[in-house]
Amino acid sequence: MIKAVLLDVDNTLLDFNKSASETIKSAFKELGIKYSADILDVFLRVNDTLWHRIEKKELTREELHRIRWSIIFDELGITADGHEMEGLFLSRLENFAIPVDGAIDILKYLSAKYKLYTASNAPYAQQVKRLTLSGMIPYIEKILNFGNQGINKPQKRFFEECLNAVSPAKKEEVAIIGDSLSADIAGGKSIGITTVWFNRTGEKPVFGLCDYTIEKLSDVKNIL
Numbered sequence: 705m706i707k708a709v710l711l712d713v714d715n716t717l718l719d720f721n722k723s724a725s726e727t728i729k730s731a732f733k734e735l736g737i738k739y740s741a742d743i744l745d746v747f748l749r750v751n752d753t754l755w756h757r758i759e760k761k762e763l764t765r766e767e768l769h770r771i772r773w774s775i776i777f778d779e780l781g782i783t784a785d786g787h788e789m790e791g792l793f794l795s796r797l798e799n800f801a802i803p804v805d806g807a808i809d810i811l812k813y814l815s816a817k818y819k820l821y822t823a824s825n826a827p828y829a830q831q832v833k834r835l836t837l838s839g840m841i842p843y844i845e846k847i848l849n850f851g852n853q854g855i856n857k858p859q860k861r862f863f864e865e866c867l868n869a870v871s872p873a874k875k876e877e878v879a880i881i882g883d884s885l886s887a888d889i890a891g892g893k894s895i896g897i898t899t900v901w902f903n904r905t906g907e908k909p910v911f912g913l914c915d916y917t918i919e920k921l922s923d924v925k926n927i928l
């Protein structure tokens with residue numbers, strides 16, 4: 705029987721794509737760079753690639769911050785200081801916390817039945833600010849983040865740390881809900897907790913990869 709639920713944050717509770725788009729617009733305005741729709745696409749693709757490399761331990765988060773916007777500006781043919789943009793992006797992203805459709809409602813529902821914990825690789829302080837801004841913090845028992853120790857999803861160690869932090873800690877009593885097959889679901893599987901994949905973009909499901917698949921957050925009510 706499930707007693708605790710781990711929740712991914714970006715693109716599970718908070719709409720990272722919308723928040724990133726607003727952040728980029730705001731930073732570009734400051735830097736005097738013209739914003740166009742293709743910039744978000746390039747950002748999301750480069751950002752995804754870099755985060756997957758962090759998941760595979762080929763890259764550190766510090767390296768991501770050092771190279772992310774230089775790569776994006778190069779690809780877009782924009783002459784601007786990637787380092788300055790990264791600073792603006794990081795400091796402003798925490799001001800945009802746009803919930804995924806139904807996120808607050810599902811937090812209300814789940815928190816009445818289970819203890820809830822966020823489990824994310826993004827910087828801790830940024831998570832606190834964004835979860836507070838979006839009104840989600842009252843539903844969350846604890847924000848779990850081990851990036852400062854170099855421990856990130858999908859490492860088994862990340863999930864072991866989560867079980868240590870969660871009370872009760874038996875794996876049979878814990879579930880994870882997340883949008884990333886490589887980070888949330890593969891990681892959850894590695895330690896044997898119940899996995900719920902939030903297939904928010906309507907990807908073709910892969911059989912046997914997760915215990916449950918949902919396409920909208922309200923579908924969680926059919927499972928938990």
Ligand SMILES: [Mg+2]
Binds near residue numbers: 715884
């Ligand atoms: Mg996510």
